[in-house]
Amino acid sequence: MPKIQILDDTLASQVAAGEVVERPSSVVKELVENSLDAGAKHVTVEIQRGGTAMIRVTDDACGMNREDALLSLERHATSKLKNSEQLESILTLGFRGEAVPSIASVARFRMTTREKGSVAGTEIQVDGGTLRDVRDAGVPEGTSIEVKQIFFNVPARRKFLRAESTEFAHVEHQVRLHALAAPEVRFTLIKDGRPVFDLPAASDWRVRISSLAGSEAAGKLIEVKRSAGPGMVLRGYLLPADYARKGRRQQFVFLNGRPIEDSAISRALRDGYKGAVSDGVHPAAWLWIDMDPSLVDVNVHPAKKEVRFRRPFDVRNLIAEAVERSLAGDLEEPPPATDFPATPERAETTEQPVGSPVAPTGKKPSVSAVGASSQRVPVSPPAAPSQPSSPSRETSTSQPVFPHQVEQQEELTAPSGKPVVEQPDFRLIGPLHDRYVVLEGDEGVVLLDPVAARERIVYEDLLAAGSGAAIESQGLLVPELLELDAVDYDIVLRHAGHFAEAGMQVDSFGGTTVQVSSMPAFIKVSDVRGFLLELVDELHETVGSRRGKAMAFEAFATGLAKRVGRREPCRIDHAESLLTAMFACDLPYCTPDGRPTLIHISLNELDRKFGK
Incomplete structure (x- = not known):
């Protein structure tokens, strides 16, 4: 047989x-x-x-x-x-x-x-x-x-x-x-x-975009007027660079009436924005391409999501140039909305990095500052609080005070009843290119990443909230209404309990609109919409594939910590309180995803670099 x-x-x-x-x-x-x-x-x-x-x-x-x-x-x-x-x-x-x-x-x-x-x-x-x-x-x-x-x-x-x-x-x-x-x-x-x-x-694409993306987005649309290339025509709409998102879910591309996904088109869109969007985010766009069918192969993907262009460089150049001109406002007046046709008729460096993550030295907390004249100005370590600043997770029901909830000018204290990693003896030198804080240690130079430090602080506070503590929430004077797409709306509502544990009250407001009525007191953001959308993008990457409430909340906390950390300023007057709060954490030397908060460059390493 x-x-x-x-x-x-x-x-x-x-x-x-x-x-x-x-x-x-x-x-x-x-x-x-x-x-x-x-x-x-x-x-x-x-x-x-x-x-x-x-x-x-x-x-x-x-x-x-x-x-x-x-x-x-x-x-x-x-x-x-x-x-x-x-x-x-x-x-x-x-x-x-x-x-x-x-x-x-x-x-x-x-x-x-x-x-x-x-x-x-x-x-x-x-x-x-x-x-x-x-x-x-x-x-x-x-x-x-x-x-x-x-x-x-x-x-x-x-x-x-x-x-x-x-x-x-x-x-x-x-x-x-x-x-x-x-x-x-x-x-x-x-x-x-x-x-x-x-x-x-509808005879106008803008009507559909408004119905599906919301009136707020529709009011900011930038038209990509008819642009012709060899065997192809492009039309569409864009949103300003500040509407860019981490994923490509806000990019809608249609080829001869067929929704498609193409990384080359996404790159062309970014090129057209000429650096106006930061790395890792993608602009929002709706593009319709009419193309000679002999110039594209639509039979390359089982679900017909992807296509193969016979002249990919022509497609990229057409999109990049049309987007750049549209953002600059160089094209003539748009035709009337009724003239818009519908869809086509159907029949790195090689040098090794210097420095290594700082390890605990076992020294007592002591922080000094170096002023403009390079004279050291001693700063006393924070005194122990007379009352516990946060409750025991098992027994207390009182409202805790988390380190970062104190004003930045105040010295932050560690929660009582919690093992504290002793803070090394650092002396503040100053900021480096508004990205790092330079510290002098006993055995060399130490660089502090304020963004990473804030991530660690916020992450541990959120985990404490998930374990039964509470995070102080501050109501918004005017609740924020956000129109989301279906996938974003789903992920927000599925994790509404996590938002609440973190001090953010997010509720359904009908359709795919959500209402944000409160934010954690320690988050000072003027753009609530942008902050929430950034967090949603992070959730798509970190939470979607994880199971179990505890694991999901850890992923949620990681994403929220990243969003807050990005807004941490690199200023010398913030460094002392930031260091104190960081060393009140269980694991002060790394972020939740393992990046170092401090990098140490020893004197011996510097001597080797200078040939001493």
Whole structure:
């Protein structure tokens, strides 16, 4: 008997589903694309339990007769591709003929469809790839596909699904993508029987952006006017550099009506901002590219998210130059909003670093300062508090005072009942390029990173709060309202308890808007929105993959500490209180993620550098 065997159709479809159907949002993507390719003017997406219980996509497109409906369930059956020559000029969103049979192989599948002008429609039921029933049905013109119990017959895949709120956030993001790609189509999204949004058809992309990104962002839009390159045309909108985010979730790029992800386009966007955005963050943009289909290969990714350009440098140059001109305001007046077309018609250094992290020396706390005349001015070490400055985590219920909650000019004391690493005998020299504080130690030079020091202090205070202590919270005079995208909104609400433990009251305010009504007293920020969005970006990286409340809160505390640390000034008058607070920590010599707070350069090392 041969070892190599041909897979049966059901198993082959389930294998293909592993590439096409990753989660409920993948099902929504494929079905909505089919609706748009069929000429729908209204697409309705209904979801139950984040899509794990039910997904229904209904359109008013051309519909199918019984023969075509049955053929659509066969692998590699498609109406969008007739021969290999057409593969070089694809303008439809789908073309492989794998999506519908793949979805039907891993769920309980029901399709109702009626061709325009037909008297009767067709209903088809499939369970896990097995055809159960085909019958005539009285249904509206168009097609409705219902997918229930996704992965019911592939439990290994089902266990990888996330929380219902997370899965729905991905579904909503996917529907928003297609709503931006096709503003001429009405989109309705319904969650557990309640409408999430109903977007009427629009002739202006700005209307869609405003509906989905919020009025605040829409009011700051910078237009990228029509810019032509060899075989391509670019149009779109940008937000100012201060709206840049750590991830690329605020970049929406559409190629011939297809949402795509491309790192080269992201780099071109950054290049167009000419250094206005800092390293590690990405500007917000909505870009629509119309391109000769022979210049792009859309058949390089199973889920069709990525493409391959035949002239990538032309694409990058077009985007970078158009963005740069738009930010400079060099283009002519924009055309009227009604003239905006909709989507295309569908058929490092080598030298070793000097210094090493400082280790404890066992000396008693003592700090001196060097003034402008280089004369040492002694500063007495902080006196022990007459009352405990923070409670025992096990027994006390009183409100603790954390070191960084004291004014910076005051000397900070260590919480009582807590082991303290003894502070070495340092003498303050001064700031270095507004980034580090130079200290003189007994055996050489020590550099203090104020940002890293503040991270350690805030992190340990947050962990104390998570262990039962409380962080003093300060209410905002005017609560801040923030319109978020679906994924950001989900992660904020999922960690609302962590925000509360850290002194930040964040609540839902309807839709995907949240209200921030209080902030921790030790955080002095004027831009609450920017601070929260930075923290959300950090949560996407540090919390998303971690399990368990304690571990998740540690990751949350790490992210919040980083955001606060970035705002720590490098000033000599802050150094003394910062050092005292830092050495009141359990682990003063490193940040939560292991970066050093102090670097020591010994006299012997300096002598070697000078050849002594």
